[in-house]
Amino acid sequence: QVYNDYFFDEPAWNTHDGGYVPLEEPTTPQQKLHVPAVLQPDKETDTDMYYTVTAEEGETQLLPGPKTKTWGYNGSLLGKTIIFKRGKTIHITLKNDLHELTTFHWHGLNVPGPYIDGGCHAPVYPGESSDIEFVCNQPAATLWLHAHPCPSTAQQVWHGLATPVVVQDDVESKLPLPRNYGVDDFPLVLQDRNFHEDNQWDYKADYDPDGVQGKTPMINGTINPYIDVTTQRIRLRVLDGANRREFRLHFNDDLEFAQVASDGGIMPEPVYFTKVMLTCAERDEFIVDFGKYHDGDEVALMSDDVPLVHFRIHQFAKDETKLPDHLVDQPNLTVTPGTKTRHVVMSGMDEEVAIDGKKFNMQRIDARQKVGDVVLWDVTNTNDMVGGMIHPFHIHGTQFLVVSRNGHAPYPNEYGWKDTVSVNPDEHVQIKVRFEYTGVYMYHCHIIEHEDGGMMAQIESYDPDHPKTYKLMDMDTL
Ligand code: C2O
Ligand code: CU
Ligand code: CU
Known part of the structure; x- marks a missing residue:
């Protein structure tokens, strides 16, 4: 499919x-x-x-x-x-x-x-x-x-x-995936920037509380990049490293590609797409098979109608490798009996952003969860302003599993480990969360200006037998 x-x-x-x-x-x-x-x-x-x-x-x-x-x-x-x-x-x-x-x-x-x-x-x-x-x-x-x-x-x-x-x-090293770094295995950090006088960036001039954007795509710090394709199959480790921007990826000729990994690692099965959307902080690893192209062809990875990366096809050796239908065994997490579902509400836009109606406070611990417990989190985006927007929800220090979106199955590429999951307006996403270590961890919207604007909270993962105290910074001491 x-x-x-x-x-x-x-x-x-x-x-x-x-x-x-x-x-x-x-x-x-x-x-x-x-x-x-x-x-x-x-x-x-x-x-x-x-x-x-x-x-x-x-x-x-x-x-x-x-x-x-x-x-x-x-x-x-x-x-x-x-x-x-x-x-x-x-x-x-x-x-x-x-x-x-x-x-x-x-x-x-x-x-x-x-x-x-x-x-x-x-x-x-x-x-x-x-x-x-x-x-x-x-x-x-x-x-x-x-x-x-x-x-x-x-x-x-x-x-x-x-x-x-x-x-x-x-x-991972035993799977038939390209991993010759810089030859057939490339990180792609997708960002956008705005150039002002003398080619400088000006964060303040471009400031927007809903996230700063620029009109120029910048990939790994390259403007208008191309990749020389010298092997039939290529692996792209794509990170949405933008402050605010979503990337809706597709090739200019709708070439099909496979996703083999999400944020936290290899997915149980490859998923085939012609289109995939990445929101802030998410990572997707793709395998692209250029088998149908010839020396001298060029194909482009786009976001909406703008090319991000040009692929210049050169001679390559025929590669018959097929991706297996099954990649890794995905451990399931069973919710720990007796734990209560944790509700988290992301609300607002602009300066009004908040989690559970509150702005972030570095010295306040908003929630506690026992280390090792698997707890169901129910994360809502209330969409209480006109239009609403998608908030990418991220938790530090753990990889979680997505259970459902508004009671329905997650998207097809959400069956592996995730640390960031985007929530549509008026949607609630359920995830299973376990912390393997104790500590205080932040969770927040990964539109970075929302995070800085207070759409962030923190949770203590604690061990009842070994209580700890933490020295938490204060904004004023920074
Ligand atoms: Cu990418 Cu608080 O993190
Ligand atoms: Cu947000
Ligand atoms: Cu993080």
Whole structure:
């Protein structure tokens, strides 16, 4: 079966928002897609990996003419791809070479909160560094690192503080999937930016409380990129790294492609599409088979009617590999008897955004859940302003399973691990949530300006036998 449907409610697409900024095809020449280098570990042993991740300021040649002032991790814009091998103990030195405070949030990583997780309670001050250590124990997946200082997450991500993180394991490594990084396996960080005078970005000038947008697509920090296709099959690890924008992906000739992974790893079965929509912070891994094209052909991955990436087809060896119908066994989660369904309500737009009628307060713990328990969460988008919008709901420090949308089955690509699920206006989405570690974790809308605007709350995952207290930051102390 091949799906030809974006599934999300069409009247709620961001294209209907009064402040919507449509993408425009860049008029500058195509450039080879920037493939972020793999971050080399400072040291690696059989059991441990050591990294240094530095947030820094720099300049990047994005357009002809003056360079753009940008921020990045171990580079001037975005960052290098960071690889964690499952089972290893990971040691990371987090260095802040910026002129302001930042935090290093591992989006999608199952780690203890709130300090290792790197949300707003784990500041690293300018010129300083801090060390974290954790065991990587989750399935192979494409995750990401981004800044998360409240309430300037949106601005820091806009400047460029976001980079792919790849977890590897020996289940994924046995599947017949392309994994030759930079040759047939590419991260694609989808973003949008606005260029002002002298090719500079101006977050304040473009500010919109419902999320900042730009008319120019930027992919891995490349404007108008192309990929040289030299193998029949290609794997794309796509991240919606935009502050606000949804991407409605399709090829210009409606080429069919397969999704093999969602946020938290390989899905139980591949799902075939000609169209798929990604909302903020979601990751989808696609396998694209270019078998029907010939040397010299070109095909483009689009969002709505604007090309994001051009694929230039070259000679390639015939590849008969078929994706298996079954990829991985998906563990199910059984709701722990005696637990109560947790209701979470996302409401409002603009400055009115809230969760359960409240604005985020860094010092308030809004909910508690026993570590290891599986609890049903029922997440509603009340759509109480005209038109309504889709809110991508994200929880830190865990991967969850989607149970239903308004009592109906989830979308066909929502049967694997997820850490972000988008909720249509007037919809309630049920998910099964388990925390494997104790800690304080944030949950929020991943339209980053909504998050900064207070559509965020926090939950403590606790162990009744080992109560803990946490030093929670205060906005004023930032
Ligand atoms: Cu991508 Cu609070 O996170
Ligand atoms: Cu997160
Ligand atoms: Cu939102």
